[in-house]
Amino acid sequence: MQTRLADFIRDTADGAEAEAILRKCVHCGFCTATCPTFQLLGDELDSPRGRIYLIKQMLEGEPVSARTRLHLDRCLSCRSCETTCPSGVEYGRLVDIGRKWAETLAPPRAAPEAAKRWLLANAVSKPAVFGFAYRAGQRLRPLLPKVLAAKVAAPQSPGTWPAPRHSRKWLVLGGCAQPALLPGVNAAAARVLDRIGISLIAVRNDGCCGALRFHLNDHDGGRADAAGLLARWLPAIERGEVEGVVVTASGCGSFIREYAHLFRDDASLNGAAARVTERVLDISELLVRHFEAITAVMQTVSEPPKRLAFHSPCSLQHGLKIRGVAERLLVAAGYELTPVADAHLCCGSAGSYSILQPEISERLRDNKLRDLAAGMPCGIASANVGCIAHLASGANTPVRHWVEWLSDQLDQ
Missing domain, CATH: 3.40.50.1860 (Rossmann fold)
Incomplete structure (x- = not known):
């Protein structure tokens, strides 16, 4: 795809990355077959190919309307299109750039919509704030509207977390929403790993991975959250106290895997991001390394x-x-x-x-x-x-x- 970027973005990091991605697209349309919003809505502009055209036009200086931004908002960032694309178009990165500039170039959002987005970015990403609000919602669940009550689960017991007793140790991401929504997940992971000789260590108040704020167009806030995690994890890794970091939420893990790219232009953090992310594993990746041990334990069931x-x-x-x-x-x-x-x-x-x-x-x-x-x-x-x-x-x-x-x- 040929591109002629406008002056406002031509000589920027966003411009260079967007142009490289846009030039990979060959308009084949394979992505439309696996795009959830296109399957539901049948609108070409609610498909990856259509959104790529919208982003291209925007970055080439065409007027940007609220309608353009809506089509980008409707994208789930599921990246199914990336799995399908024969040309290797990195659509997820492109849509992040597109949303960032659409937020700047399109007319301002209506006040209620803007307030909702701000609240999501700045409340859910803070574990203490979200935890307090969610526990309040659990107590008031019978009084909540039906739609909202459906999103609030009954209180759950986290279950037992084995005390650290093995020489092999891994940190685990607590995250922002998971401690309140699903308090038993990391404890369950700790019990499974304990059975195969690994102790799982929680970092108190480690916080959000950055995905939430970043994907709501607060890129600086997302990077700040990510930098906070790096600062909490890196010392223990470099001192050899732990082998790495386990992540039990694949959404967080997917974003953390991109930290080196996230800090590509930050000399002070790029090296740290690379050293940490090479030691971060999804819980499935760690457990499958010990498949025989898991299988041996299961023979008693x-x-x-x-x-x-x-x-x-x-x-x-x-x-x-x-x-x-x-x-x-x-x-x-x-x-x-x-x-x-x-x-x-x-x-x-x-x-x-x-x-x-x-x-x-x-x-x-x-x-x-x-x-x-x-x-x-x-x-x-x-x-x-x-x-x-x-x-x-x-x-x-x-x-x-x-x-x-x-x-x-x-x-x-």
Whole structure:
């Protein structure tokens, strides 16, 4: 694709990256077949190819309307199109640039919309603030509107967390929303790892990975959150106290994997980002390294297999490009996994998307739940906090992190 960038962006880092990405696109349209919003809405401008054209026109100096920004807002950033694209177009990075400039060049958002986005970026990303608000919502759940009450789960016990007793140790990301929404996930991971000789260490108040604010166009805020994590993790890694960092939320893991790129122009943080990210693993990546040990522990389990439907979050399969690993571990633990149609399509959670685009999000959720329920499972397993909470708001069967289901088997 030929490009002629406008003066305002031509000689900038954003301009250089956007131009390189745009030039890879050959207009083939393969991306439209795997784009959730295009499948629902049938509008070319709500497909990756259409949004690429909108971004190209904007960066070449064409007028930018609120309608242009809406089509970019409707993108889930699921990156299914990247998996499909034969030309290797890095669409996720391009749409981040497009949204950033659309926010600047389009007419200002209406005050209620702007306020909602600000609140999401600045409240949810702070664990103490979000935790307090969520616990208040749990107490007031009977009084909340039905739509909002569906997003608030009953209080959950985190379960036991084994004391550190092994020479092998890994840190674990707590994150911003997960401690309140799913307090048992990291404890379950700690119990599973303890059984195979690894102690999991929590970093108190480690905070948000930066994805939430960054994807809401607060790029500086997102980088500040990411820099905070680097500052908390790097000393323990460099002193050899831990082998690395485990992440149990694939959405966070996908963003953390991009830290070196995020700080590519920051000489003070680029090296630290590279050293840390090479030591960050999704929980499935760490556990599969010890597959034989997991299998050995499971030989003592005599329970008959339960049927589960596995939902692979977009951040896991398209962002981290991890496919089939959690599923293999669940099967080794004695679960029977049901087939799921259109497993590549997004569930509609997508970070803050379910709040900002509720109609599209709920349609995608209901479609996903229909496909997950087709095999009549006793429960649903997933790998990302947002997806689990979103699916649970409309599901008739339990929706839990897959490592919690795994822990159930090991704890017998």
